[in-house]
Amino acid sequence: KWAVEQGHTVFVISWVNPDEAHAAMDLTSYVTPGPVAALDAIEQAVGETSVDLGGYCLGGTITAIAAAYLAGKGQGERVASATLIATLTDFADLGEWTVFLSPKQIAAFDAYLAEKGYVESHELARLFSTVRANDLIWAPAVTHYLMGDQAPASDMLWWFDDGARMPAAMLSEYMGKIVRDNALPAGRGLVIDGVDIDLKAVKAPVFFVSLKEDHVSGWEATYKGMDLFGGETHFLLGGSGHNAGVINPPAAGKHGFWTNEAKAPTAEAWLQGAAKTDGSWWPTWQAWLAKDQDQVKARKPGAGKLKALEAAPGSYVRVRR
DSSP states (O other): OHHHHTTOOOOOOOOOOOOGGGTTOOHHHHHIIIIIHHHHHHHHHHOOSOEEEEEETHHHHHHHHHHHHHHHTTOGGGEEEEEEESOOSOOSOOGGGGGGOSHHHHHHHHHHHHHHSEEOHHHHHHHHHHHTHIIIIIHHIIIIIISOOOOOOOHHHHHHTOOOOEEHHHHHHIIIIIIISOOTTTTOSOEETTEEOOGGGOOSOEEEEEETTOSSSOHHHHGGGGGTSSSOEEEEEESSOTTTTTSOOGGGOOSOEEEOOSOOSSHHHHHHTOEEESSOSHHHHHHHHHTTOOOOOOOOTTSSSSOOOSSTTOGGGGOOO
C-alpha cells in the first residue's frame, strides 16, 4: 500500500500452501513458475519488460537465483534492480542454525520429508522458536502461563502465526545445495532448468536490507552477499528484528537504520563507519528505487492484456489444508 502511494505499480506473488501433491516441487519449480512467470505476466499486464524485483528472507534467496537464471539465459535486462530483504546468499556462517545441520540431523530430516512429502508450518515455527527460545518460548510461558497475562492484540503477531508448509523436494534441495554445500557463492553447482546459477552474472543493482536483531538471517552473514553480484550493491541495516524491522512504516517513527556507502571488508567495519537515521528505512529505499525512473500514471488492475480474476486477496485464502 505504501509503495503504491509513492507511485509504484506493485505485483505480489502468492504462493500455494503445499501438501503431499506438491512433494516433487523443487527449487526450479519455485523459480521458473514463480518470479520468471510473474515477469511474463507483468509484461502482459502493463507492457513493461524490465521490473524491480524484491524478496524477503527465503523469497530473497529465490529472487537472487531467479536474477542469475535470467542472466544465464541472456535475459538479465529483465531485472532492473533487486531488493533482498533479510536475505542470505552466502551460508558459510549460520551461527546458531549450525546445530541443525549435522549429517545425522539432515538425514533424519530427509527421511521425514520422504515419508510426509512436506513440512508442516507449525513444525517450521517450532524450529524458529528453538533458535530464539528465550524470547519465543520461555518469556511467553512465564508471561501467559505462569503470570496469567493475556497476549496483547497485534496484527503482526497474527500475521506471523499464519505459517505455510514447504514441499519435500524444494526443502531438501535448499538444505542440501544452498545451505550445507553453500552453492551460491562463486557458482558452486546449482542448476535451475539447465542453467548454471552464477550470481556474478547479475549486473543489475542490488539493494540489501538487513536487520540488526535478526535471529533468522543474521545481518553479519547477509552482508557477505555484497561481494557476490556482478553489479553495484548497496547495504542498509534496519533496527529491530526479522519481522518488526521490516514492517516499519514511516508514520510509526520507530527503530531507526544505519547507512554507509563505503564498502568495508567486514560487517563490523561497515557498521563502525555507518551513520544512524531515526525512523523507517522505507523512504531511503524508495528514493534509491525511484532514482532515474520516469513516473507513470496510476494503473488500473485488469486494464491490460492480463485480466483480473477476482478481487483481492483472492479465493485461495479460503483453501484449508
